[in-house]
Amino acid sequence: MEMIIGLAGGLAGGVALAVIVQTVLLKKRKNQILKDAEKEGENLKKNKIFQAKEKFLKLKEDHERKIKDRERKLQSSEDRIKSKEKSLTQKLEEANRKDRNMEKSKGVLEAKIKAFETKQSELDKVHQKHVTELSKVSGMSAEDAKASLVESLKDEARTSAMAHINEIVEESKLNANREARKIVIQTIQRVATEQAIENSVSVFNIESDEVKGRIIGREGRNIRALEAATGVEIIVDDTPEAIILSCFDPVRREIARLALHQLVSDGRIHPARIEEVVAKTKKQLDEEIAETGRRTCIDLGIHGLHAELTRMIGRMKYRSSYGQNLLQHSREVANLCAIMAAELGLNVKLAKRAGLLHDIGKVPDEEPELPHAVLGMKLAEKFGEKPDVCNAIGAHHDEVEMTTLISPIVQVCDAVSGARPGARREIVESYIKRIKDLEGLALAYDGVNSAYAIQAGRELRVLVESEKVSDAKADELSFEISQRIQTEMTYPGQVKVTLIREKRAVNYAK
Numbered sequence: 001m002e003m004i005i006g007l008a009g010g011l012a013g014g015v016a017l018a019v020i021v022q023t024v025l026l027k028k029r030k031n032q033i034l035k036d037a038e039k040e041g042e043n044l045k046k047n048k049i050f051q052a053k054e055k056f057l058k059l060k061e062d063h064e065r066k067i068k069d070r071e072r073k074l075q076s077s078e079d080r081i082k083s084k085e086k087s088l089t090q091k092l093e094e095a096n097r098k099d100r101n102m103e104k105s106k107g108v109l110e111a112k113i114k115a116f117e118t119k120q121s122e123l124d125k126v127h128q129k130h131v132t133e134l135s136k137v138s139g140m141s142a143e144d145a146k147a148s149l150v151e152s153l154k155d156e157a158r159t160s161a162m163a164h165i166n167e168i169v170e171e172s173k174l175n176a177n178r179e180a181r182k183i184v185i186q187t188i189q190r191v192a193t194e195q196a197i198e199n200s201v202s203v204f205n206i207e208s209d210e211v212k213g214r215i216i217g218r219e220g221r222n223i224r225a226l227e228a229a230t231g232v233e234i235i236v237d238d239t240p241e242a243i244i245l246s247c248f249d250p251v252r253r254e255i256a257r258l259a260l261h262q263l264v265s266d267g268r269i270h271p272a273r274i275e276e277v278v279a280k281t282k283k284q285l286d287e288e289i290a291e292t293g294r295r296t297c298i299d300l301g302i303h304g305l306h307a308e309l310t311r312m313i314g315r316m317k318y319r320s321s322y323g324q325n326l327l328q329h330s331r332e333v334a335n336l337c338a339i340m341a342a343e344l345g346l347n348v349k350l351a352k353r354a355g356l357l358h359d360i361g362k363v364p365d366e367e368p369e370l371p372h373a374v375l376g377m378k379l380a381e382k383f384g385e386k387p388d389v390c391n392a393i394g395a396h397h398d399e400v401e402m403t404t405l406i407s408p409i410v411q412v413c414d415a416v417s418g419a420r421p422g423a424r425r426e427i428v429e430s431y432i433k434r435i436k437d438l439e440g441l442a443l444a445y446d447g448v449n450s451a452y453a454i455q456a457g458r459e460l461r462v463l464v465e466s467e468k469v470s471d472a473k474a475d476e477l478s479f480e481i482s483q484r485i486q487t488e489m490t491y492p493g494q495v496k497v498t499l500i501r502e503k504r505a506v507n508y509a510k
Helices: 002-138 142-189 210-216 218-230 250-266 271-300 307-318 326-344 348-357 372-382 387-395 406-419 426-443 471-488
Strands: 201-205 233-235 242-246 448-454 459-464 496-501
Touching (some): 201 250, 242 250, 250 307, 271 326, 307 372, 326 348, 348 387, 372 387, 426 448, 426 459, 426 471, 459 471, 471 496
Parallel strands (some): 459 496
Antiparallel strands (some): 201 242
């Protein structure tokens, strides 16, 4: 029992000792935490004081800078005020000096006026005396003598004036002719253009001669399909790595070239694919024509043209006039008109617009029986062009009467652009007319779907509809066309008429 009591007392003492130790440790930790907190508080206090000092210094610096700027502005204003005050003082002194001088001059002037009046009265008396004496001598009154003198002076002045007028008119004519020649010569000198070059063939380059066989196809079906779709003769000969595309129409030739390039690049060449690619190429070329028209208008600084007129301008790129590219000719005429209008002080923009559109009647979608100048005028009126521009278009070949000053400018510039050496070749225009007449003659027959003149007009290929033209009728139609060409047209050598009738069976698997 005593042992138990002793053990209990020992445990109690140990617990008490542990509590005391823990209490001491807690106090030390508390003191340490308080010291750390005080230290951290001191650091925060120092940081805040430092930040406050920095902010104060910055505000003080900004305030001093603002004060200095204000003082500088005040000083500048004060200097300007002093300068104005000094200037006003000088002007006031100058005005006072002028007033004093005017007062002195006024007295001198009054004295001179009085002296002049005195002399004038004396002269009047002397003149009256002389008039009286002359009247006695001549037997005429002063009024009669004055009237006689006035009449003689009038006759003399009229004769002298007429002589001067004739001299002025002759000199004006001479100067006008000289200035007109000067303006035309300066205008021509400021424009440099190329010589007329007209090609009827394009060369399509290929990587190897193996491609030629694929283009021809089995039994020539690919090349026939391509020629039928484009209207261009494709010449595959021994020329290494080249195929020749022959056609008088540059639009067809370009379509054939682009389509052939796409087919060769793609590698799939067969009749159905050929028709698909040609149709797509035609659409792309139409878009390119529209873009060419827009780019031309932007280059020349012409705005507000109707979209249809812009498209027609793009089509000029593929039209030639006597061997001269129509778009280049129209651009040249537009620039010439602008130069002449500027020299003569006329509206430059209207002159340039009329110059660009003057041959728009050569590229319509349809070709009515009208001169191209009158047709162009009607198209311009239809699409909302101004009367001055319409009259200049219609009058540049004297089909209608000129009513504005721009009209003769367009006519002169058209002649300057077209009549210069090397600008045009009339043989090309007659050649194109003969080719079109050949095609038109074949298209006049019923059942003819399309007709293409190839080999420089030495062959006419006629495509007919198999439903309307039988095999027997095809032979007869070919003979009739050849006889009509022989009797109605003039051409060198001979013309081969090839009539093509093709039966197609088309079905769709759905």
